[in-house]
Amino acid sequence: MKPSLTEAPWARYALTAAALAIVLLFLALPLFVVFSEALAKGVAVYGRALSDPDTLSAIRLTLTVAAIAVPFNLVFGVAAAWCVAKFDFPGKSILVSLIDLPFSVSPVVSGLVYVLLFGAQGWFGPWLAAHHLQVIFAVPGIVLATVFVTFPFVARELIPLMEEQGTDEEEAAVVLGAGPWQVFFRVTLPNIKWGLLYGVLLCNARAMGEFGAVSVVSGHIRGLTVTTPLQVEILYNEYNFTAAFAVASLLALLGLVTLVAKSVVEWRFGGELAANRRH
Amino acid sequence: MAATKSSVVPGFGPTLGFTLFALGLIVLMPLAALFLRASGMGWQQFVQAAFSPRVMSAYALSFGGALAAAAFNAVAGLLLAWVLVRYRFPGRRLMDAMVDLPFALPTAVAGIALTTLYAPKGMLGGLLAGLGVKVAFTPLGVMVAMVFIGLPFVVRTVEPVLQDIDADWEEAALSLGANRLQVFLRIILPSILPALVTGFALAFARALGEYGSVIFIAGNIPGVSEIAPLLIVTKLEQYDYAGATAIAAVMLVVSFILLLIINTVQKWQRRLYQ
Numbered sequence: 001m002k003p004s005l006t007e008a009p010w011a012r013y014a015l016t017a018a019a020l021a022i023v024l025l026f027l028a029l030p031l032f033v034v035f036s037e038a039l040a041k042g043v044a045v046y047g048r049a050l051s052d053p054d055t056l057s058a059i060r061l062t063l064t065v066a067a068i069a070v071p072f073n074l075v076f077g078v079a080a081a082w083c084v085a086k087f088d089f090p091g092k093s094i095l096v097s098l099i100d101l102p103f104s105v106s107p108v109v110s111g112l113v114y115v116l117l118f119g120a121q122g123w124f125g126p127w128l129a130a131h132h133l134q135v136i137f138a139v140p141g142i143v144l145a146t147v148f149v150t151f152p153f154v155a156r157e158l159i160p161l162m163e164e165q166g167t168d169e170e171e172a173a174v175v176l177g178a179g180p181w182q183v184f185f186r187v188t189l190p191n192i193k194w195g196l197l198y199g200v201l202l203c204n205a206r207a208m209g210e211f212g213a214v215s216v217v218s219g220h221i222r223g224l225t226v227t228t229p230l231q232v233e234i235l236y237n238e239y240n241f242t243a244a245f246a247v248a249s250l251l252a253l254l255g256l257v258t259l260v261a262k263s264v265v266e267w268r269f270g271g272e273l274a275a276n277r278r279h
Numbered sequence: 280m281a282a283t284k285s286s287v288v289p290g291f292g293p294t295l296g297f298t299l300f301a302l303g304l305i306v307l308m309p310l311a312a313l314f315l316r317a318s319g320m321g322w323q324q325f326v327q328a329a330f331s332p333r334v335m336s337a338y339a340l341s342f343g344g345a346l347a348a349a350a351f352n353a354v355a356g357l358l359l360a361w362v363l364v365r366y367r368f369p370g371r372r373l374m375d376a377m378v379d380l381p382f383a384l385p386t387a388v389a390g391i392a393l394t395t396l397y398a399p400k401g402m403l404g405g406l407l408a409g410l411g412v413k414v415a416f417t418p419l420g421v422m423v424a425m426v427f428i429g430l431p432f433v434v435r436t437v438e439p440v441l442q443d444i445d446a447d448w449e450e451a452a453l454s455l456g457a458n459r460l461q462v463f464l465r466i467i468l469p470s471i472l473p474a475l476v477t478g479f480a481l482a483f484a485r486a487l488g489e490y491g492s493v494i495f496i497a498g499n500i501p502g503v504s505e506i507a508p509l510l511i512v513t514k515l516e517q518y519d520y521a522g523a524t525a526i527a528a529v530m531l532v533v534s535f536i537l538l539l540i541i542n543t544v545q546k547w548q549r550r551l552y553q
Contacts, residue, residue, distance in 0.1 A: 007459055012366055019362040020374070022355050025403075026427055027380045030392040033402070037395060076301045083294040087286060095298070097542065101306055104534045106488025107386075108508040109527045112515065113309035116316050121520050123312060147305055170288045180289040202382070209385025212490035216512060229387040229491070236391050236495065245395075248388040255383035262383075263376040 034252045037245035049246035057223045058231035059250070061139070065227065066207040069146040073203050077154025078196070082188075084155075085162035086170065096159065102151045110148045111216025114141055137219030142227065145213040150203045157199030158192060161273065165191055194269040198262065205258040209251055310531070317528035320521055328525035333501055334510060338529075340418055341507040345486035348425035352482045353475060355426075356433025363434070364441045378434050381427055386491025393424055394495040416498025421506060424492040429482030436478035440471050440548075473548035477541055484537045488530065 006012065039046055049055065080099055084092060102110065116122050118135035128135060135141045173187045189196075211229040218225045226234065228251060235244035266273065317325060328334075363375055381389065397404040397414040404415055414420045444467060452462045490508045497504045505513075507526060514523035 006365065011459075015358065016362050016366055016368055019359050022359060022430075023374055023377050026355075026430060027377050029402070030389060030396060030427065031380065031384070033392045033396050034388060037392075076298065079294040079301075080298040083291055083298055086288050087291045087295075089291075089295070095302075097538070098302055098306065099298075101310075101538075104484055104488075104538045105310070106490065106508050106511075106527075106530055106534070108490050108511050109313070109488070109530055112511060112523055112527050113313045115515065116520070116524065117309055117312050119520075121518075144305070148309070151305060167286055167288050171286065174287045174289065183289065205383050209388070211385060211387040212508065215490075216515065229385050232387045232391065241395070244391060248385075248391060251385045251388045255380065255385065255388070258383045259376055259379055262379065263372075267372075 031252060031256075034245055034248050037241060038249040040245075041242050045242055046246050046249075049243035050250070052243070054222050054226070055228075055231055055243075055247055058226045058228045058247070061142070061224075061226065062208050062228040065139070065143050065146050066204055068143050069150055069207045070200060070204050072147055073150050073154050074196070074200055076151070077158055077199060077203075080155040081158035081162050081192075082184075084159050085165075086167050099155050100152050102148050107149060107210065107212025108216055111145045111213040114144050114148075114217055118144075136217055137221065137225060139225065141217035142214050142225060145217045146207050146210055149210050149213050150207045153203035153206065154196065154199035157195050157202075157273075161192055161195040162188075191272075194265055194272045198265050198273055201258055201261055201265075205255060208254055313524060313527060313531065316520075316524045320525065324521065325525050325528075328519075328522040329529050333505075334507070334526060336502045337505050337507040337510045337526075340421060340504065341487055344418060344421045344425055344506070345483050348422050348429055348486045349479050349483035351422075351426050352429045352433045353479045356430060356478055356482075357437055357471075357475060359430075359434045360437040360441055364438055378431050381429075381431055386428070386489070387495075389427055389492040390424065390495035393427060393492065394420075397423060397496060415496050416500070416504060418504055420496040420498070421493055421504060424496050425486035425489060428489050428492050429486050432481040432485065433475065433478035436474045436481065437471055440474040441467075444470055470551075473544055473551060477544050477548065480537060480541045480544065484534060484541070487537075488534065 007015070038049075080095075083089075084096060115136050118124050118128060118141060120129065120136070122136070124135075135144070169187050169191070170183050173183045178186065209229055210227075211233070214227055215230060215233070218227065218230055220226055220230060220234065222234075228247060232244050232248045232251070235241075235247060320328070359374075359378060363371065363378075394415055395401050397407070397420055399405065399408050399413070399415065401415070407414055412419070414423060448466050449462050452466050457465065488508060490506075490512075493506055494509055497506060497509070499505050499509055507530060511523045511526050511530075514520075514526065
């Protein structure tokens with residue numbers, strides 16, 4: 001960059017220092033607090049907090065919910081991106097907006113809509129009760145709410161990427177005699193794999209960390225419907241701060257791993273991602 | 280776009296079918312159920328539930344707080360984007376990665392961390408208490424959480440546009456005798472304005488509906504530091520489904536309007552660059 005095209009050195013230093021202060025104060029410090037509070041009473045207390053049976057069952061539930069919600073949204077995201085990016089049809093832009101809709105809905109409202117459908121007072125409530133099925137205050141409701149809040153992640157990463165790649169390679173494969181699954185697994189998937197991984201990473205982080213929507217449908221039944229973020233809330237509200245932060249540190253670690261993996265994918269395979277061009 | 284309807288590419292029917300099925304079942308039907316439920320309440324009951332004094336003060340805090348936080352984020356986010364795009368310094372990549380932390384850190388974790396930090400005996404809360412400023416358990420605390428959750432939106436929308444600005448324009452302006460501030464105000468700011476507005480609106484929308492990171496630091500005093508999403512939860516816990524539905528319907532309508540505004544601004548931005 002030519003010197004005439006940038007600010008005076010003092011201005012550059014001042015702006016960089018201000019940016020650094022914002023990042024430290026608003027982002028780095030909260031992250032630091034999570035780990036320092038978690039380890040404040042030593043490693044032994046930290047270990048005991050994490051091996052508590054309620055905490056372990058919360059972790060198990062979180063893993064179970066993510067293991068259902070993330071693959072579902074992966075399949076949905078690929079299917080949605082396929083029909084939107086490879087074909088033209090009327091109403092396409094409306095469809096894309098509707099797929100993005102869950103991002104603009106408050107998490108609490110995302111949970112509430114399922115209570116209104118499947119809760120005891122809900123539309124399907126009496127029918128579910130008659131068949132001894134429970135959705136709300138049970139695992140199915142938690143899965144549904146999680147699928148709702150993470151619905152757009154994979155699709156919105158893949159749609160711009162696949163639109164840009166066009167259909168030439170797929171058409172060539174079909175002409176050469178490839179079947180539909182061969183076209184997808186041999187031609188399309190290798191082209192979108194990093195974008196797909198990127199979308200799945202973000203989807204998974206949100207699925208494991210979702211709080212508001214899950215809190216509304218969970219009912220907070222210990223050992224049964226308490227996910228890891230809800231366990232953090234319960235411990236915190238019981239003034240068991242060290243244990244709350246110990247469990248929170250696991251979730252923070254998940255966030256950090258997601259950030260690192262995401263950054264690695266961005267730096268190494270940035271050209272094969274839509275995110276860098278679209279944001 | 281290369282794709283056409285006559286394409287030989289397979290799978291249009293099944294993928295569109297599955298997409299519409301999942302979208303309808305997971306997203307559209309539940310949202311429609313909420314509006315049907317709200318419309319079945321009757322006007323008087325709806326107004327009473329959605330606009331009672333306690334709810335109105337929750338809206339005031341949610342909207343006011345989100346507005347203030349988004350305004351702060353517009354300035355802070357522009358600064359971060361500027362520094363990340365235009366300057367080279369050690370730790371730039373780390374700073375770039377850190378910006379996405381609020382997207383990756385679960386909201387409940389952010390909530391308890393911010394509360395501990397800004398509580399009267401906390402690291403920052405203690406300092407601020409010395410200056411006579413209370414943050415945790417006040418509306419100011421609500422705004423701090425909203426700033427945290429909204430910061431990445433402005434940075435990530437402004438960054439790519441700032442990157443794409445043609446240096447020729449700046450050079451031309453400089454050679455015509457403009458100073459640095461004039462170049463920023465007359466050349467750079469107009470080019471990034473749509474992106475800045477989009478980032479502001481996204482940060483505002485997110486802060487408005489945010490729950491997990493706000494409820495811990497808010498203290499949740501009715502009429503003072505109680506946000507609208509929390510009131511929905513409170514009503515639900517009291518089995519007041521009508522009350523919760525009415526507030527949720529109002530929040531949803533506002534989200535839809537915001538979405539419409541964001542889409543319009545983005546169309547404006549695309550026109551600007553064609």
